Amino acid sequence: MELDFDLPELAGRAYPILASLVTPRPIALVTTIDAEGRVNAAPFSFFNLLGAQPPICAFAPGDRPEGIPKDTALNIRATGQFVVNLVDEPLAEAMNLTAAALPFGQSELEHAGLTPAASTAIRAPRIAEAPAALECEEWGTLRIGKNRVVVGLIKRVHVRDEIYDAEAKRINSDKLSTIGRMASPHWYCRTGDRFEMIRP
Ligand SMILES: Cc1cc2nc3c(=O)[nH]c(=O)nc-3n(C[C@H](O)[C@H](O)[C@H](O)COP(=O)(O)O)c2cc1C
Numbered sequence: 261m262e263l264d265f266d267l268p269e270l271a272g273r274a275y276p277i278l279a280s281l282v283t284p285r286p287i288a289l290v291t292t293i294d295a296e297g298r299v300n301a302a303p304f305s306f307f308n309l310l311g312a313q314p315p316i317c318a319f320a321p322g323d324r325p326e327g328i329p330k331d332t333a334l335n336i337r338a339t340g341q342f343v344v345n346l347v348d349e350p351l352a353e354a355m356n357l358t359a360a361a362l363p364f365g366q367s368e369l370e371h372a373g374l375t376p377a378a379s380t381a382i383r384a385p386r387i388a389e390a391p392a393a394l395e396c397e398e399w400g401t402l403r404i405g406k407n408r409v410v411v412g413l414i415k416r417v418h419v420r421d422e423i424y425d426a427e428a429k430r431i432n433s434d435k436l437s438t439i440g441r442m443a444s445p446h447w448y449c450r451t452g453d454r455f456e457m458i459r460p
Contacts, residue, residue: 284449286307288345289351293335348391354389423435433454
């Protein structure tokens with residue numbers, strides 16, 4: 261099959277088809293604060309790590325159907341900061357609850373029973389229950405058509421103690437059970453089934 265999303269019969273199908281093909285995607289559970297310091301949290305799977313010198317990541321918060329930017333994007337515009345909290349299996353259900361469209365200023369963290377923990381490099385809090393969190397400063401936001409791509413400089417990383425081997429300065433992947441986003445809209449995967457392949 262060859263698909264051309266410019267054809268009228270595929271209008272509106274780019275998102276469900278591509279989001280089901282490009283899998284698994286990591287999930288950023290992004291915490292931000294508004295100008296008054298109120299905390300917001302929402303998951304984004306149009307997300308990835310993009311570089312290490314300096315460490316950068318990016319994610320893409322779209323607009324709501326009415327054309328208004330999502331709260332996460334509004335808060336980053338106001339404060340220039342956000343935290344990417346990684347999502348593991350125990351955090352999956354709560355992450356899903358944070359995707360509820362609550363009124364602006366109402367905390368999804370509270371709604372999902374999650375606990376804010378102070379960040380060190382920025383004002384937006386991280387999530388205490390997350391296995392790891394990346395404190396980010398907005399480097400810039402790209403507008404590509406209706407897409408909005410927020411690029412962040414990772415200023416500080418928090419990792420649950422058991423996941424970090426301090427002597428080897430490595431992540432102990434056996435202790436990290438991140439989940440991935442699969443076919444749109446409701447599918448996920450576990451990442452416990454790994455295999456090793458040595459590079460030639
Ligand atoms: C696993 C998952 C991944 C999501 N990924 C995205 C995404 O990449 N971009 C986006 O705009 N919305 C995404 N959403 C939907 C947002 O989380 C949802 O619109 C949320 O209400 C936005 O919250 P906010 O207005 O507080 O920023 C995703 C939802 C889930 C459950």
